[in-house]
Amino acid sequence: MAGEGRSPTGHRVVMFPFPSPSHITPMLQLAGLLRARGLDVTVLHADFNAPDPARHPEFTFVSIRENLPREVVYNADMVEQMIGFNAACEAPFQAALEALLLQEDEPRVCAVVVDGQWYAMLGAAKRAGVPALAMRADGAATFLSMLATPRLRADGYVPIEGIHKLLIENLPFYRCQAWTRSARDLIRVDVSHEETVLRFITLVADAMRASSSGVIVNTFDAIEGPELAKIRAELSRPAFAVGPLHLLSPARVEHGLHAPDRGCLAWLDTHPPRSVLYVSLGSVARIDRAVFEEMARGLAGSGVPFLWVLRPGLLRGGADQAAAPSLEELDNAVGRNGKVVTWAPQREVLAHPSVGGFWTHCGWNSMMETICEGVPVLAQPCFADQTVSARYVTNRWGVGLDVGKVIQRENIANAISNLMAGEDVEARRERARHLKMEANRCAAEGGSASLAVDNLVEYLLSL
Structure with missing residues (x-):
């Protein structure tokens, strides 16, 4: 589908999001900012979980027409699945990019921005002769730990043995369990083998060093300034802190798999x-039914009113993997204090004056949204970068509490009570308000995020 209008700069940028709503949304938010600054935008995309072109007539959408093997699409190991996505999409992505270069009477392609999970696409873009930047869908601290991992492995360190060197040199706010010499807060994916996770991280880090022209991060200096400086030193190339993207975005961009219940x-x-x-x-x-039961009982036992998103597919196990809890289960579990929805308009919920806390998995988009609304956090990281973000919420920024490694109803009820009305509640709320002010300052006209996008456009035009 062709985009509306023509680039006043005579240049266009090609963007290639990873096929997941939490990755597509920030990529298109950035695309809108680039478009508003005079660049034409072409969005290459996989057919798997493709974005809807009708929602964005200002962009040109082109499918790479990949052929994903069944064993990749249905792989329960999400890290192996991401590796499979890269292998299956590399050749069709390069072919689609090269076809764009041959188009006549179209703005010149100055660069391509690929999602940070698309490590293979950095090499493909380099072979096609197009400068490529990676856009991270996580924070600077997570990406910094990924960059450090290959060097530590080469020195004989792995996450279970000797990871304290990484903690001391690069990530001082992480815990180290001295009795096991392991790091609780590094990237982990419970359904994936550790060596598979390390392989993926190494592939990403190596591709960044070998084939990227820079990195774009949806963050801002007030929360991750030292980490951004270390990334620039590690890569010896630009790192653009363009966040919070959802505050800068000229139009509301949300790509979800479920319609929000605005009621x-x-x-x-x-x-x-x-x-x-x-x-x-x-x-x-996804969570086990036993975890769901403990969460429900803990919520009900806390006495705190709650709005709970229980999307289809949240519960693991059973014949129907996509089944949500039955209405009877929910009525029995939540009592009279709670309301359950399958999906919510999260940004509006977090901005609502009645909301005093956010029990979250600490996904990066959610982190950006809760920071920007000044809402304290109850952290329950599930996998990947979420463990890193949870540590920063609780110990770096001081705006949240950890729900605990063991999900047990009494502990949950106590954690909720402490978050919403504990003795440190006012200090936590004040720190959250401070971060909200910093986020708004960054996103304001002439703020650091707006300047970072301006600098990014200047850099893209110079490539």
Whole structure:
């Protein structure tokens, strides 16, 4: 589908999001900012979980027409699946990019921006002769740990033995369990073998060093300034902190798999300020039924009103993997204090005055949104970068509490009570308000994020 209008700069940037809503959304938010600054935007995309071109007539959308093997699409190991996506999409991506270069009477392709998970596409773009930048869908701290991993492995270090060197040199806010010499807060994916995770991280880090022209991160200096400086030193190339993207984006961009239940906003209207706990574990994480039961009992036992997102597919196990809990289960579990929805308009929920806390998986988009609304966090990381973000929420930024490694109803009820009304609640809320002010300052006209996007456009035009 062709985009509307023509680039006043005579240049266009090609963007290639990873086929997941949490990755597509920030990529298109950035695309809108680039478009507003005079660049034409062509979005290459996989047919798997493809974005809807009708929602963005300002961009040109082109499918790479990949052929994903069945064993990749249905692989329960998400890290192996990402490696499989890279292998299957590399050749069709390069072919589609080279075809764009041959188009006549179209703005010149100055660069390509690929999602940070597309390590193979960095090499493909280099072979096609197009400068490529990687856009991270996580934070600077997570990416910094990924860059450090290959060097540590070469020195004989792995996450179970000697990882303290990484903690001391690069990630001082991470815990190290001295009795096992392991790191609780490094990237982990429980359903994936450790060596598979390390292989993927190494592939990403090596591709960044070998084939990228820079990195784009949806973050800002006030929360990750030292980490951004270390990334620039590690890569010896630009790192653009363009966040919070959802505040800068000229148009509302959200790509979800479920329609939000906007009726929950009226329910929130009936509650006093900062009295409701919002609960959502994002669009991908899955939990066992036993964990669901403990969460439900802990919520009910806390006495705190709550809005709980229980999307289809959240529960693991059973014949129907996509089944949500039955209405009877929910009625029995949540009591009278809670409201359950299959999906919520999260940004509006977090901005609602009745919401006083966010029980979250600590996915990076959720982190950006809760920081920008000044809402304290109850952290329950599930996998990957979420463990890193949870540590920063609790110990670096001081705006949240950890729900605990063991999900048990009494512990949950206590954690909720402490978050919403504990002795440190006012200090935590004040720190959250401070981060909100910093985020708004960065996103304001002339702020650091806006300047970073300007610098990014200048850099793209110079390539």
